Amino acid sequence: MRVAILRYPGTWSERDFAHAFSVLGVEHEIVWHEDADLRRFDAAVVPGGFTYGDYLRAGAIAKLSPATAELRRAADEGMPILASCNGFQIVCEAGLLPGALVRNTGLEFRCDWVTMRVESDATPFTAGALGELLRMPIAHGEGCWVADPRTLARVEDEGLVALRYVDARGSATPEGNPNGSLGNIAGVRNPQGNVVGLMPHPERCVEPLLGGSDGIRMLGWLAASARPALSTIS
């Protein structure tokens, strides 16, 4: 398994993903957005950051990158694509996932740990984890997922909600919702299930030293071919 990690101007999670994949024993390469040729890869990550300073709207300028067409092609061909934080904003702007991400209701950037419940296991990133609670860091100012009522209904009806913010007791309450997202939606998937976007940062929690390792639930399958590496992590 070889994973492409896209880097745009202003991306900052690409090195964190690269490190996480090193820890997990996943082959990976950081790929400059203008040179992105995803055919060499088995999966792709669109990481977090502030591409183009998040000016105008987070992800808006990045969607003009040539990488967007490449991502669309790869997505259509069924490549697993994980978009986290700013990456989620980019793929929503590019129309690869439904909805949009706007300013957090508190209008503040928020860095914290959140808990999410896996709502769909029809994606490689959540396979076998339906109903599980995952604890992961967030760090964003525009992570409030919104959509018009029709889109929201479709997303809910078709089971495209991949992850939902929940509180300490596992309920999708306002207390569990860090940014005001509609329906406590933390992550969504495309109908095929190969593209998943989420605001939290799985790459920040693959080592217990950093406070948690639930990111392994989401990224670990990429290491399938290198399972032994997983056992060395603790």
Add this chain to the structure above:
Amino acid sequence: MNFTATIHVRPKDEVRDPQGEAVAGALRSLGLDIADVRTGKEIVVRFSAVDRASAAREAERMGDQLLANPVIEDFSVELG
């Protein structure tokens, strides 16, 4: 020829506008009787185009392809 286009971008009515909600709250705390607040953007672009008609088309394209996100926003163009 040189043109100035002002592109107004506003959140769609049915989409939540957290910033507007927060501003409404802040204005109420100033003692004002606020029904609601919607926040938008106003982007002033100075550019050149061959003629007015194509300037109008280009300004439209700016809104379409970049300045507004059709999922949540509407835009209108004013060509000066």
Add this chain to the structure above:
Amino acid sequence: MNFTATIHVRPKDEVRDPQGEAVAGALRSLGLDIADVRTGKEIVVRFSAVDRASAAREAERMGDQLLANPVIEDFSVELG
């Protein structure tokens, strides 16, 4: 009485507008011939006031006390 005020907030002319710079670059990448871009905000407030004159005063106050940062921004009010 109900009023709608649109408060336009813009960076002062001499103040750097990084957002405008980034948008200009992005529009150029769409093949447009851009001289420059300035970005502002447009806040639409629906509120009530006793009469038009006081509505105008209140809208002015919104800009003054909350919506614009006088050190780097100018604002103007349109009362609909």
Add this chain to the structure above:
Amino acid sequence: MSASPIVSGNATAQPSHLDATADIPREVGLTDAEATRVRSLLAREPNPLEWAMFGAMWSEHCAYKHSKRLLRTLPTTGARVAVGPGENAGAVDLGDGLLCVFKAESHNHPSAVEPFQGAATGVGGILRDIFAMGARPVAVLNALFFGPPDLPRTRRLVSSVVGGISFYGNCVGIPDVGGHVSFEPCYADNPLVNAMCVGIVKKEDLRSAASARPGSAVYLVGSDTGRDGIAGASLLASFELGAQDDTKRPSVQVGNPFVEKLLLEATLELVEQDAVEAVQDLGAAGLTCASSEVAAKSGTGMRIDVELVPRRASGMAPFEVMLSESQERMLVIARPGRERDVERVFEHWGLHGVRIGEVTSEPVLEIRDGETVVASLPPAALAEDAPEYDISKWARAPFDEADAGASRSAWGGAPAASFASRAVQAGEARGAERSPGGDLQGGELQKAGLLLLETLGSARVASRRVLYRTYDQMVGTDTVVGPGGDAAVMRLKGRPDGIAIAIDAQPAIARHDPFLGAACAVAEATRNLVCMGAEPLAITDCLNLGNPEKPEGAWQLERTVAGISAACDALGLPVVSGNVSLYNATRGADIWPTATIGAVGKLADVAHHIRVTTGRAGDLVLLAGSALARDHGAPVAIDLALEARLQKLVLAAHGASLVRAAHDRAEGGLAIALAELALRDGIGIRATLPSLRGVGRRDALFGEGPSGIVLVVAPEHEAALRALAATNDVPLWTLGAVGGDLLEIAPLLALPVEALRRAYDGGLPEALGRASGSRAER
């Protein structure tokens, strides 16, 4: 805005043209004597542009005229020091080929004028100092000082300053891992914004501004140059706004963290490719400062053509280009033959980088405007030959010993005590004097619990989480312990070791005794490292004071530097970098002397740090060090030798794996330290106070004083800890044990940990009136 002559260009202006008929030296802020010195250094009359360059470079901000002599007295050497003061930042050697580069800097005046942008660009400036050294920034910290939290102005300032820091640091993607916040009346009109950055660099990648060689190409890269804060940091800024043409006004510096991120990546890529021989960021006095410093330090000259400098505004005169303080710009000196590589890296990152000149062998800084030479100066005259003032000539304590009462500060409060610093000087710690109300009487006794909740929820003590949760604390995936612990702990990827970082200040003590306040700040910052199990390596200091031209201001500056020196000597620590910000005042009254100390320490095994935990039920809770403590702000002498022994004890105990948890007794005293300990895991503690002759129960609970660390150890380790304490000659008291869900300090109070939680978490938002409208809308 302060009434100081050194104000930011944000509020003040530069003459729209330099009028040769005016008294130019004075116009650019030079005294008559300084002008004479310039003339004799050059042996001629400078032209107006040259005067302006001298004015900027010889400003207090750039030349450290009033502090340089004193700063030389600081200890700056040691086995671990890789780079001492003088470069863009200092560095310590972590071993095995890695250096840790760090520095703290102030951005006070810009933040007073435009708090959001001022704080944001403060972060930008300190980041550039670090990556100019070739180091990758891995953490930022900030120390903030505001007026009383109930003032609407303070609330706006807090939102804007914290918003600006969050805006900038988050966008660049550097984790904010710690800080300090004070609320004291002296900062009401003059908030202090101090930022610290820590970076990591491989030894061979370290870059210096001193290694430019003749013939090399000079590039200016980053944002275009505009009329932003022209000569803002210099005395040129003593002009009133309003008189001139609006378009010629210097404008507020607006930060663009996106460009900073590109600059950061491009610079590090150039260093990695070894395509550059020197890098220098542009800060105060812009291109003038960057070019003259590189040339002076490298012992070369430099030729620059201002016509080639990319501009944002039209019609800029050469002096505007030379003095502009537009943000996010770097001067890059290419290695000969690598120019194309340098340009390619700029292009890759979409940066506007232009070759504006070259390094020359003759030590002359030659500024051209196309074909015309507009200035020609020896770089050393600009960068190194400013006068140094010996402030000891007019320094005078505000009181004499017989008349301590006369030193009541402008803010009222307790009389100053000068005994403390004398005690330290004499090397003898003295017992705390009984503060009035040092004991709890009758009814008050029952109120101890309420007093605890009140203190815990006060702006001075309450959790800073509402502020730091707006900072990305984890990006970079090196943050092992972020804000909220005694110090931050960062790992170094691929290595077992790690670093700890803390930043602290003690203005309430320094107000009475600047020596003691500064020494206590050094002690606290390093004690905080020790509480994580890290061995302190070095410090950076950011000195924020009032007017050094006044006798009292001069004395404060002297005593502050002396306090840092004394503490560093006692603790065996070097100062590797720092910053001085003078002329800070509120309504004509100087701020309290504020020495912000950033400390960096080393953990041999980062996984084996002291955890931020309460401990387990049954663990013992002890106090090590000094039990002497008094009301907040009432100075208690520091016994620096005891402080050193205490730090050594805790490190030794941790080395022997005896310590489950540690927490420094700081604001709010022992009771608050116990409460904060209980809050970590939400487990109760049952304790009794150590009984000490002459210390009332109120002081024993809430009194503040240095050199106290609360330790939590498993019962089976108690004997070993006692033995170590005896060997190190550190007093140790057993206070009680962990367990239950109450914090009980018998017989004074018993409170559910849940109640503590509400007070601690809710205190700051409540004090800042966070429910109601703030200028949050950015």
